[in-house]
Amino acid sequence: MNGNGAGYGDPGEPGEPGDGTAIAAYGIGKKYRRGWALRDCSFRLPAGRICGLVGPNGAGKTTLLGIAGNLLEPTTGTLRVFGEAPESEGANRRTAFLAQEKPLFRRFTVEETLRLGRELNPGWDQRAAEDIVRAGNVPMAARIGTLSGGQRTRVAFALAFGKRPDLLILDEPMSDLDPLVRHEMMGTLLAEATEHGTTVLMSTHMLSELENVCDYLVVIAEGGLRLAGEVDDLLESHALLTGAHVDGQLPANLAHHTVVETRTSGRQFTALVRPGPDGLDGGAWQAETPNLEELLLGYLRSPQAAPLLTPSARIDDVQAVAA
Amino acid sequence: MEFRIDRRSGIAAYQQIVQQTRQALRLGVLLPGDRLPTAKEVAETCAVNPNTTLKAYRELEREGLVEPRPGLGTFVLRSLARPQAAADGPLRGELDAWVTRAREAGLEREDVAALVASVLEERFTGTTVAAAQGEALDMRGQG
Known part of the structure; x- marks a missing residue:
């Protein structure tokens, strides 16, 4: 479970990340004065995954990350980080949280900031932290307040990675960066995670941050879980059907499948479905595997569609009782 | 690389x-x-x-x-380079001469491409079935 040194990026290592569990959520919910921000969320994030957390504004992403990062307590349910409560010393030591606003002391120099990290974290890796800072040509003697947004993000990353976390939680880490720095930081993030087998959970709005970067996905909308699982498996368990409808009547045998969303445009209809047990043959349509954007938009537009969790993302009842 | x-x-x-x-x-x-x-x-x-x-x-x-x-x-483990297809090979020389003749005969770039594609289709049908199936599988896999 502890990925240190045994990362799947080691040359020649087989590609499967460890089968441990980084995060397990058992029916967690969070109620603020204005109402429920998160309701009855149960899912599992296997260790070693790079997971994107997606949802519209106000969907409960930051709340979920806050509960996993021990900044918030759930109103209902429990969450475990590597089997331990988020507030436990063990979970704290293994988790790094990078908040959206990337809080750093503006008067501190870069060097002092890293020293703070060293003093506060027993497993601190000074070299890793310095390497990340140096790769961006950030002067060690500069005060945080004088740095550009990209440089500050880099220092915040260095602080998070210097902790050598097994779980790195990032709340919209790249939103204030220009495309060049974003690409660079994403490269650094992936390379570090590859080398150390770090589990990454990051919320994002940007499809470009998800595609090719994340191999796991958790989608929430209106405080509820919509999708969770391996990106490839989620895509392959759906089909995008296109065909012609007759006077607004969709083909009757569409009912054999779980329909997520249907749209019509002129004589054409498109439907995002989860194919039924008999397969898609025999329909008057053309079937394709949706891309990530089509899948996400389909689910975000159709809050009534049943949620889908792949087997690795499911929390079974036995585990829930044990928790 | x-x-x-x-x-x-x-x-x-x-x-x-x-x-x-x-x-x-x-x-x-x-x-x-x-x-x-x-x-x-x-x-x-x-x-x-x-x-x-x-x-x-x-x-x-x-x-x-x-x-x-x-x-x-x-x-x-192994290379896919073929010496016959090298820049200074005789096959390339013949093709170059043929394309020059086609152009002199008044064919446009797209005419030449279409002609080549149709001959490729004819000559390689038997051997490309396996490759085409492989590609179809890839397509399904990639989503």
Whole structure:
């Protein structure tokens, strides 16, 4: 479970990340004065995954990350980080949280900031932290307040990675960066995670941050879980059907499948479905595997569609009782 | 060797890595014994998930083109370069002469391409079925 040194990026290592569990959520919910921000969320994030957390504004992403990062307590349910409560010393030591606003002391120099990290974290890796800072040509003697947004993000990353976390939680880490720095930081993030087998959970709005970067996905909308699982498996368990409808009547045998969303445009209809047990043959349509954007938009537009969790993302009842 | 991942091409990233490796093997950019970049290196330069790279390498391994050596990396087993297709080879010379004649005869670029494609279709039908099936499988896999 502890990925240190045994990362799947080691040359020649087989590609499967460890089968441990980084995060397990058992029916967690969070109620603020204005109402429920998160309701009855149960899912599992296997260790070693790079997971994107997606949802519209106000969907409960930051709340979920806050509960996993021990900044918030759930109103209902429990969450475990590597089997331990988020507030436990063990979970704290293994988790790094990078908040959206990337809080750093503006008067501190870069060097002092890293020293703070060293003093506060027993497993601190000074070299890793310095390497990340140096790769961006950030002067060690500069005060945080004088740095550009990209440089500050880099220092915040260095602080998070210097902790050598097994779980790195990032709340919209790249939103204030220009495309060049974003690409660079994403490269650094992936390379570090590859080398150390770090589990990454990051919320994002940007499809470009998800595609090719994340191999796991958790989608929430209106405080509820919509999708969770391996990106490839989620895509392959759906089909995008296109065909012609007759006077607004969709083909009757569409009912054999779980329909997520249907749209019509002129004589054409498109439907995002989860194919039924008999397969898609025999329909008057053309079937394709949706891309990530089509899948996400389909689910975000159709809050009534049943949620889908792949087997690795499911929390079974036995585990829930044990928790 | 460095991969170039085009996020707007509509081709899955792992497929792009497979194609670019094959191309490098054809052009002699990669030779037997060369080490492919590690998943970490590709992650760093292209911001691509390491599993994507490993998936591509597994496919190249299935094709017998590369071989993982535990603890060392993934190495090229055989080349796809063909001396007959080299820039100074006789086949290329004949083709060059033919294209020149076609142009003199008044054919446009697209006419020539269509003509070549139809002859390729005729001559290679028997041998490309397996490859086409392989590609169809890839298409399904890539989503």
